[in-house]
Amino acid sequence: MLPAKKVWTPHLAVKNAVSTTLEPGSKDLLVFSNGVVVHRVLMHIVVGCDINLYSYPFTRDSCPIYLDGKNAMGCGSIIRVGEIYPKGNERGDWRTDSVGDVRDENGHTYLWVTLSTRTFNPVVTLIVPSILIMMADMASFSLPLGGGERISFKVTLVLSFIMFLIILADILPGDSRCSPLIRCHFCVCLISLVISMIASMLLTRLGADGSVLPFSLPRWRPRRAEPSPPEDSPNTAASELEVQSTVTEPKPVETALQRMVDYLERVTTQDRLAHQRKSFANKLDNVCFWIYVLFYIVYSMVMLYMIKYYMCVVDNLEF
Structure with missing residues (x-):
């Protein structure tokens, strides 16, 4: 020793x-x-x-x-x-x-x-909340376009997801040559939520006013100038006399009935146009819903393929 x-x-x-x-x-x-x-x-x-x-x-x-x-x-x-x-x-x-x-x-x-x-804790705290938020966004298509319930719900989802990402900013692994694929997943989720919110806002505007623009374009049409007959024409005096002789003052009852008929026709036309706008907006809303369903199915398949088969190579012996 x-x-x-x-x-x-x-x-x-x-x-x-x-x-x-x-x-x-x-x-x-x-x-x-x-x-x-x-x-x-x-x-x-x-x-x-x-x-x-x-x-x-x-x-x-x-x-x-x-x-x-x-x-x-x-x-x-x-x-x-x-x-x-x-x-x-x-x-x-x-x-x-x-x-x-x-x-x-x-x-x-x-x-x-x-x-x-150890996958349990990251899956529960990272992946499951993002999937649930996306499922809630898809379920929000069941809410009606009018009234603002859907838009307020989607805005709440977007703000909640942004707060979720702010909390996880310091918890996620750092960026390197093989950056974690989950960062791209969160980015795609946020973009899809924002696009879904904007689409619902535009469809609500389309169903209410028939236009997706936030303002209405002025409909200006030039008026056609009607040719006026010459003052010294011999037919001018005769036409004035003829008009004066044919024009008669209508009765008060007929005037009130005509105004009521015109008002009912305008109301019926406006209701028909509003119904057509809502029907068209609902059809577009259904199309957007199925597009979102197809997108999420394709996105899930791509993510599973990237996780299982695509490998980012890192040389651990490069000192």
């Missing part, structure tokens, strides 16, 4: 470490007569590793720990890894699936750590 400070011990470092703390397990070590030294070293290592977060929260990737037993001049020890006992592999949001040693063709030794995310 000799003091650890009095005996030469092999150099041990981690090449891709951000910070390393090395301390002996005990102040003494054991030296045999054949030169074998039994020594215990405790290393606390923080490793910088690019984890592929493209399919987050369904992430599974590996991180190498490059063990180096040689100094800057190339002299030192060859590291051989024996048995590995992972501890604390179920803590936090990440799970340690396996730890093994790998030796490349240059004789370098790596501790290959495979990590995966």
Whole structure:
């Protein structure tokens, strides 16, 4: 038994470490007569590793720990890894699936750590709320266009989703070369909510006024100038006499009945036009609803394909 400070011990470092703390397990070590030294070293290592977060929260990737037993001049020890006992592999949001040693063709030794995310918490807090908000937006098509109930409900959905994204701004994984696909998912959800709100506003305007513009265009038509007969025409006096002789003053009862008939015709025409506008707006609303249903089906299939089959490649050995 000799003091650890009095005996030469092999150099041990981690090449891709951000910070390393090395301390002996005990102040003494054991030296045999054949030169074998039994020594215990405790290393606390923080490793910088690019984890592929493209399919987050369904992430599974590996991180190498490059063990180096040689100094800057190339002299030192060859590291051989024996048995590995992972501890604390179920803590936090990440799970340690396996730890093994790998030796490349240059004789370098790596501790290959495979990590995966615990999917329950991210799915419940990220994916499920966004899906429920989109389902509520689709269910809002059952509300009538008139009255403003649908528009107020859609505005509430948009504001709620924006607040949801503001809260998650610091929780989502950071942007890297393989940016998480869930960021694109939130962006598509927000754009679809805004488009749905704008479409409902335009359809409400169309059903009420027959136009999607916020203002009515002036209908200006030039009046045709009627030719006036010359003053010295001999027919002018005769026509004036004829008009005076044919014009008779109508009776008051007939005038009141004619005004009532004209008013009822105008009201009937306006009601018919309003009904036609509402029917046309409802047809367009049904078309928009089925377009949204088709879009969400196609979008879900594309997202499932991107998560399952498309892989963003990250070189973890690029130190």
